[in-house]
Amino acid sequence: MxxxxxxxxxxxxxxxxxxxxxxxxxxxxxxxxxxxxxxGFTRQRHGKQKQKQSVLIEVRDDFVAEFHLQYHGFGPDCVYNVDETGFYYDMPPKYIWSARGGDANISTGEKHSMRMTAVLTVRSNGDKLPILFTIRGTPGGRIETSELPTYKRPLLCFVEPSVMLLDNFESHVSDASYRIVEEELSSFLCAIPPNATSICQPLDVGVMAPFKRYLRDEWLNEEMIDGEDGDDFDTPTAAEKRKAMVKRAIAAWDRVTATEIRNNFVKALPSIEE
Known part of the structure; x- marks a missing residue:
């Protein structure tokens, strides 16, 4: 492409x-x-072992029952789901095409070096929060020393106690994470069961897939930026690519609708009949 x-x-x-x-x-x-x-090319892709659907549904039902029991007093504007996804300046292929009987490895020059992480946050009432972008930085640099201390606190401040749904990634459910959410934000961190985000996490149930599809659509319509590969984050070319990636992600995020978000919260956290 x-x-x-x-x-x-x-x-x-x-x-x-x-x-x-x-x-x-x-x-x-x-x-x-x-x-x-x-x-005469063949398509290859890494496979992953998945849990049976019946097992996942049982895990979800147990999780949902516990969730509604603990957090039934929180309204739809107070339940958040946060997750991150990585994307590249040149959208990487999901499949490798190789001649039949040939080597399916990718050479070093064909790998994608310009990578960025987008942290997505949604509320169960359908609201989307602005994307938090994470890129490679310099420890002790200007952003870390001068900018983060001044704007981080207002961005992370919740108007009222809330519930944050996070996957079971180690850093998300560490003691430090629980302490920050509970003591500094006066809110609650709710960890999703391991290996069950596909059925228990609203973003994974049906928001992340269209977002990534919209990313590919936006990428396809972009003009190519000529220059070096851009692995050095201090080069003008790299800065232009970062700007293009940020614009692409914002445009894709704008296309995700409130209805999609609400519907997938319902799928992930269905109401429990009394």
């Missing part, structure tokens, strides 16, 4: 213009898949 964006930009714009909104990326991907299949 990068080759097409760089060398066949006019054709790409014409191709996307003929497609329905939001279908350009998938249409182009399908076209490339047919081309690869016709010329």
């Amino acid at each position: 990068n080759w097409i964006k760089r060398h066949q930009a006019a054709w790409l714009r014409y191709y996307i213009a003929r497609k329905k909104p939001g279908t350009g990326y998938q249409g182009l991907l399908r076209l490339l898949q047919l081309f690869c299949h016709r010329h």
